Amino acid sequence: MTGTNDFDLIVIGAGTGGNGVARMAAAAGWKVAIVDQLPYGGTCALRGCDPKKMLVSVTEGVEQAQAMAGKGLVAAPRVDWAEMMAFKRTFTDAMPGRIEAGHDKAGIATLHGTARFTAPDTVEIDGVAHRARHFHIATGARPASLGIPGEVHLITSTDFLELPECPRRIAFVGGGYIAMEFAHIAARSGAEAVTVLQRGARILPNFDPDLTEILAEATKALGVTVHTGAEVSGIARDGDAFRVHFDTPDGPQDILCDRVVHAAGRMPNIDTLNLDAAGVQAGARGITVSAAMRTTNSAIFAAGDCAYSGPNLTPVSANEARVAAKNLLAGQDAREITYPPIPSTVFTLPPMASVGLSEAAAKEEGREVDVHFARTEDWYSSLRVGAKASGYKVLVERKTGLILGAHLIGPGAEEQINIFAMAMGAGLTANQIKAAIFAYPSYASDLGSMV
Incomplete structure (x- = not known):
């Protein structure tokens, strides 16, 4: 291969799962x-984790002022939506250019458009053929189709992050990360009516039920209405608004709102790749990959949310991409992906975090565990910041003293969970955690009392 459009490697997707491979x-x-059909940066940096957390950071100011009212802080802040969005854009607007400039400096050709395989060694990008010895696919995920009448009226999480003003009435279809985080943002930003429509029996079903109950209480206190067992059956325009129809165990209901947000799951973003032409197998859960991140075409690798692999989390994508790059450069499967204890966090206020086995999973595996569970609103770390919803559940294996799972809610949970994850990965016992001396007072210093 010696032509202008011939390469050793073409990376499809300029997000977390692709950029590092290209640079290595x-x-x-x-x-x-x-190549990417969207601005360089991927979902996390431009349309997900990072911009979302910037909005959360602004609403933390409102939450903190309310929590400390009557305790010496005299303030009544409110969110200026336009200014908050401008703050978010100070990061997101600069990111694509920074990434492209870095690629240019590294000698990487930066292409724009939709890539489609026409042969195992060729992709067509907006009508132009490009050949390569190897490909790496990191195209991420997109909102799943719900197959309901009026689905066209839904906006995505990406659209929510670009709204010019906070809707007065807003509904979220789904009860997972996106729905709960954005519902909290909207409620603290001045929305008058915020509704979450969750098909399942409870919100955030992958998290501990005792802690999600605490979060449900805090969400209700915030003024958010949560309907569980609510199956959305259709969305129809009603003047300048939208009427959302949903079925419940008590019969059909409907609500009127100004915006309806799709927050009911995502699927691998691979439909336009024409993978059959490349000899790459894929299913509903993504591209089939080995532990080396190699696809069914040995010259093509894949990583991140588009692959049928680990949890769809940004750090997981980065680790998978690193393994793929090592194997590409080695010319053989020199590395295999291993997944350490992986923490995950819901950035509501209060945040909720989890790592390891749930109580139900531990019982299903027949593990003998001591379950340490308590609400902690009366602990100093909660009292000093006026937290009204906090708690933990930690599973300690009776025979070994190992931490099998940790589930947290409250201020500092998103950092405490990282320490639990490291401790679990290192094989530390509950007694070793108790023996550790943490800086005090800090959220980390509570860990010894949780085990």
């Missing part, structure tokens, strides 16, 4: 191109 290959002297 270029640093090794490979001729590399990367």
Whole structure:
């Protein structure tokens, strides 16, 4: 391959799962191109984790002022939606250019458009053919189709992050991360009516039920209405608004709102790739990959949310991409992905976090565990910040003293869970955690009392 459009490696997707692979290959002297149909940066940096957390940071000011009212802080802040969005754009607007500039400096060809395989060694990008010895696919995920009448009226989480003003009435279809985090943002930003429509029996079904009950209480106190067992059956325009119809155990209901947000799951973003032409197998859960992140075409790798692999989390995507890059450069399967204890956090206020086995899973596995569960609103770390909803559940294996699972809610949970994850990965026992001396007073210093 010696033509202008011939490369050693073409990376499809300029997010977390793609950028690092392109840089590592270029640093090794490979001729590399990367392509994306959207601005460089991927979902996390531009349309997900990072911009969302910037909005959360603003609403934390409102939450903190309310929590400390009557305790010496005299303030009544409110969110200016336009200014908050401008703050978010100070990060997101700059990111694509920074990434492209870094690729240019590394000698990586930066392409824009939709890539579609026409042969195992060729992709067509907006009508132009590009060949490569190897490909790496990291196209992420997109909102899943709900197959309901009026689905066209839904806006996505990406659209929510670009709204010019906070809707007066807003509904979220789904009860997972996106729905709960954005519902909290909207409620603290001045929305008058915020509704979550969750098909299942409870919100955030992958998290501990005792802690999600605490979060449900806090969400209700915030003024958010949560309907569980609510199956959305259709959305219809009603003047300048939208009427959302949903079925419940008590019969059909409907609500009127100004915006309806799709928050009911995502699916691998692979439909436009024409993977059959490349000999790459895929299913409903993504591209089939080995532990080396190699697809069914040995010259093509995949990582992140588009692959049928680990949890759909940004740090997981980065680790999978690193393994793929090592194997690409080695010319063999020199590395296999291993997943350490992986923490996950819901950035509501209060935040909720989890790592390891749930109580139900531990019982299903027949593990003998001591379950340490308590609400902690009366602990100093909660009292000092006026937290009204906090607690923990930690599972300690009776025979070994190992931590099998940790589930937290309250201020500092998103950092406490990282320490639990490291302790679990290192095989530390509950007694070793108790023996650790943490800076005090800090959220970490509570860990010894949780085990």
